[in-house]
Amino acid sequence: MRSFGKKAAAAASRAAQAVVNPTPQVIPAEMFRVVGFESGSSTEGLRPVVSYWSDAWRRFRKNPVAMASLVVLGFFAVMVVIGPNIRGLDYMSKNTAYINAEPDAQFWFGADALGRDLFSRIWVGARVSLIVAIACSAIQMIVGSLYGGVMAYFGGVVDEVMMRIIEVVNSIPGLLVMLLVMMVLGNSMWALLVAMCITSWVGTAREMRGIIKQLRETDYVAAARCLGMRPLKIIVRHLIPNTLSILLLDLFMSIPSYIFSEASLSFLGLGLKTPAISLGTLISDAQAVMELYPFELFYPSLVLCLIVLAFNLFGDGLRDALDPRMRR
């Protein structure tokens, strides 16, 4: 940019010389005439300014599938908070009278092998699964964008070295690392968070590095820099808003995969373990009695699939609404 500034300055001084050297010719003010300008009229007829986010929301609202998935997600969000208390039943301690009770008026989704209300347990499990998934996605976004941001900001050797680290992490099979980390740290929620995030941030870091590098070269960032805007303000005003939509999209796209990973790991007995409740442990517990009491497998699986489906459809809708490349 500095070289551009020098060139521009040189060009300007040359132009100034060209004007100064011949005999100065002054045009008197009375030769100018106002041709139809009234104050205030310049903004007339323009459409109201539509911000990026309200534009995105407008398009999102027009998409019935996306709106439906938003409603479903809202329903699940409410249910994981109040769901366990709706029936007012004890879902933690063993109750021999109701072992494997079929679904009825008292136990809406039946009771499990220890006679505990499955309806309440499913919502507790969904709560845990959602918290794990959202926490992992958030960690992925934060670590990834910080790492990518540092790479793009410093460039050069730092960029090169950090890129090599990404390549190493990227070429390790994720499932193996997850299993290894769970083996080392034991079956706790924290271990699960570490295990699921340890390789996933790489994709976000790569993406953020690319975007920020690209944004730095855009004309409006160059203009902001020429106008003397401070780096911090450029980051706040230009870089963050322009990467936010992509991050948001990634966030909602990665949540379903984390829900899957948690359920799968717990299912193999390498994620959360009973007495911890999650959708994975519920499905894993139900597998043992699947042939006799299929409802115990059916309801947790159904809730799991519906949550993931809603997130997938919501993510698709969000992409159509947010991605400027999709605009016609």
Next chain:
Amino acid sequence: MRPVARCRRLPGEGDVLITYAIKRFIMMLATLFVVASMTFFLLAAVPGDALTERTARLPEDVAARIYERYGLDKPVFERYLITMNGILHGDFGESIVHQGQTIPKVLAEKGPVSAQLGIQQVIVGVGVGLILGVIAQLRHGTWIDYLTITVSILLVSVPTMVFALLIQQVFAGNLGLFPVIGWDAGDLSYSVLPTLAGSFAYIASYARLAKASLADVTGQDYVLAAEARGLSSRQVVVRHMLRNAAIPVVTQLPMTVAMCLTGSFFIESIFSIPGVGQYYVQAVSDRDVTMVMGFTVIIAALYIVTIFVTDILYHIVDPRIRLATGSASE
């Protein structure tokens, strides 16, 4: 009909590719080393291995002798050197749970099972997925298109294990058409349900991939030019669109094959198939450190070598990706 012109390489470009390949090869070796080291130290940090339980009630000198037998009495760093040296010579040590079991023995016994299952899954899954994706894009906007999109979104939203349990319950349990669990190398009926269950994830992702990459080439100038030259729509699709749309698919395929060969962990566990995946999960549960170490290194090596080969192939297949010296990472 004139043959489709190949893009000629610029002079000196082959050298760039060779330099790049050498760079990537060194990188690959470094990655393998890092993965092996990391795995070793992670496993060394595991609180209590399989021997802890076995030796808990034994007198101390017997316990010490058992530890000595597996070389686990030595300090960590010495063990690290021994392990790494062993890996270099293809010796991964002996299982500390099952006496006399070594990696080559397990691989010879369980490898073919996993490989057969994996290849069946990939053939069914990728084949059906590609056909669905291509048809959906060629009949863009019709009911076939919408049906494919809907089905693939539904399939993506059902975890493999739930799907596997479901078809196990319905086709083996209720209808009794196939064996519920187990494996028989000579009897294909055992592999039908696991293949079906495992292939659905591939169907969904490859249908999406095929549709997206075909959609990418649809608006391209060379397609327009081919149409303008008066080629039949069949020729345009086969000669120009499918050929170019195949690039992302071809580069994705080796990864899929590499992963499927190493066993489908969930499918093998659910259907009790004696494959590598199930063995690995069992070894992790048992804290059988030597076997976990060996299999992690082997699976990671397969994965890393595949990435390397794919990357080089990618640059040979698609001449549009030019390698500029100095900025290989973009």
